[in-house]
Amino acid sequence: MFRVEGVIDPAQPVYVISVAAGLLQVHPRTLRIYEEEGLICPSRTETNIRLFSANDLRRILWIRHLTQELGVNLAGVKLLFELEERLGERILERLYEEGRDERSEKATAKGARR
Template sequence: MRVSIRRADTPDPERPVYVISVAASIVSVHPRTLRIYEDAGLVCPARTPTNIRLYSETDIRRVLWIRHLTQNLGVNLAGVRILFELEERLGTRILERLYDEGADAARAAQDATAATSEPSASTA
């Protein structure tokens, strides 16, 4: 019957599942960095009733965007905040355009390195 607690059968990207150490290893950053992002208002992971951070897939995706913007495009956290707020205000997926743009630049730059496992354009 399997009426047990539902696990991966509900692929809700909003569901908070990853504790900070797991989230940090997923996105390959120090847990400290994730806390800094949160202090900067760039990610808002859920909390357990006992105050433990839990990151959802959406949170992870968001962090990957921050990494892409800061590491690949050189934008600082203030710029990331502006872009996020802008996207929210415009209700548009401007980040995807940015990613395409970055991809264009990167491709034009060296063209090598296929296998782009970066934040995929979910496209809704």
């Protein structure tokens, strides 16, 4: 997973869409779709250029984890984000931990069969 700490405030928007997409290994259109669906809200310059912060990139990683690893569709991701905001709990962290535990158990079981 990628990490940006110390030098830049994680809330400061600094990455244009092409750089953000490159760091996350996604197509820029994917980021536009996430924005259209209301899953992310990057900042905009006076000339309307999208700028992403490290926090935005972290959120996009969550979206990718939920959709690609757990099979949640974008409507489901949006609902999870809304619930998390309403409840004030770290729902996504719990899902991630459960997923990590499940993957670890599968890897252990697979290793035991060899």
